[in-house]
Amino acid sequence: MSTNLLELFNEYFExxxxxxxxxxxxxxxxxxxxxxxxxGFEDPANHLQGLESDEYDNHSVHYLIRHRKSRSFAxxxxxxxxxxxxxxxxxxxxxxxxFDKFELLQRIPRDTHLAxxxxxxxxxxxxxxxxxxxxxxxxSNMPENNYEDERRILPHLSIALFACLIKMxxxxxxxxxxxxxxxxxxxxxxxxxIYFTAIGPLTEYHGKRQPCIxxxxxxxxxxxxxxxxxxxxxxxxxxxx
Numbered sequence: 001m002s003t004n005l006l007e008l009f010n011e012y013f014e015x016x017x018x019x020x021x022x023x024x025x026x027x028x029x030x031x032x033x034x035x036x037x038x039x040g041f042e043d044p045a046n047h048l049q050g051l052e053s054d055e056y057d058n059h060s061v062h063y064l065i066r067h068r069k070s071r072s073f074a075x076x077x078x079x080x081x082x083x084x085x086x087x088x089x090x091x092x093x094x095x096x097x098x099f100d101k102f103e104l105l106q107r108i109p110r111d112t113h114l115a116x117x118x119x120x121x122x123x124x125x126x127x128x129x130x131x132x133x134x135x136x137x138x139x140s141n142m143p144e145n146n147y148e149d150e151r152r153i154l155p156h157l158s159i160a161l162f163a164c165l166i167k168m169x170x171x172x173x174x175x176x177x178x179x180x181x182x183x184x185x186x187x188x189x190x191x192x193x194i195y196f197t198a199i200g201p202l203t204e205y206h207g208k209r210q211p212c213i214x215x216x217x218x219x220x221x222x223x224x225x226x227x228x229x230x231x232x233x234x235x236x237x238x239x240x241x
Contacts, residue, residue, distance in 0.1 A: 005233045013074065013157075015164050018062035027062045027076050027119075028053045034121040041206045056092060056118070059083045061172065063164035065157060067126070074126040077161045079168045079177075080116040091116045093178045097211040101199040104213070108176050116178040117165050122157045158185075159192070162219075163234045169216050170240035177216065180209045193226035194219050217241075 018027045028051035035042040035052050042052055059082070065075040083089040093116055099105065108114055165177070179196060180203075186196055196212035203209050220241055224231040235241045 005229050006237065009160060009233065012068055013160065014066050014068060015160065015167070016064045016066055017168075018064055018076075023064065024057075024062060025051060026064060026073050027078070028057075030064070030073050030076050030123060031119055031121060033123060035119075038124050056080045059085075060118070061168050063161075063168065065160050065164070072125065073123070075122040075157045075161055077120045077164055078118050079165060079172070079174060080118050081172070081174075082111050082114070087111060091178055092118060093180050093211050096205050097180060097200050097203045097209065099200045099211060101197070104197070104199060108213070113173060113175040114178065115169070115172070115174045115176075118179075120158065120161055120179075122161075126157055158188075159230070159233070162194070163236070166216065166220070166234050167236070167240045175216055177214050179212050179214070180205065181212050182207065182209060186210065186212070192230060193222035193224075195222055 016023065018024045031052035032042075032044075032047055032050050036044040036047055047053070057078070060078040060080045062076065062078045064073050066072070067074050080091060082091075168174070169177070181196055183202075186198075189196065194214070195218070196214045198210050199213050200211040203211070220231060220235060223234060232238070
């Protein structure tokens with residue numbers, strides 16, 4: 001069996017851009033499963049077709065991660081772009097949280113190179129530890145060393161979702177990401193060299209969340225300093241950087 005992280009992932013999973021209507025429906029089905037059924041973050045009554053979608057999907061790009069053997073979709077995420085038809089439209093982070101780092105945000109070209117990383121979620125079938133079951137991204141607030149399920153190759157499939165976001169950013173010339181982050185996610189990603197900058201206080205939004213921003217090049221530099229193999233995985237050996 002391969003030992004390289006990228007080769008290991010590719011042996012068991014694949015990253016798929018959701019470009020067709022059929023694949024976008026797979027995105028919305030998986031989001032319905034995670035957000036409406038598994039976590040209860042969204043009300044199923046508002047999504048009677050079994051598809052979790054919102055007003056931002058039409059100006060977003062989406063990726064899926066599929067398990068090769070079962071052909072089941074394991075995880076998904078999206079990047080929300082500015083709405084070219086409505087340039088004044090707020091990103092979700094601007095709508096649901098408060099900012100206090102305005103001097104930092106003034107230096108970032110909001111209308112061209114900024115997007116919001118969003119709907120970052122992993123199916124319960126691919127969450128490894130029992131305390132991850134009620135989380136969106138498979139990161140638990142509680143330490144747990146008793147691994148019950150070895151179906152995943154990466155420590156967390158969320159790392160593969162980062163690789164999807166980086167590929168999307170490369171393809172669309174996105175240099176900065178907004179993100180509304182759970183504290184557990186912020187702490188976990190910092191251990192990998194991924195340092196999100198808080199731009200506002202914790203907000204009650206399906207639990208405690210904090211508005212953050214990160215420069216994609218800073219993210220990749222931090223990962224490279226911590227773990228060059230992880231950097232190679234996230235950038236497909238430097239192809240997307």
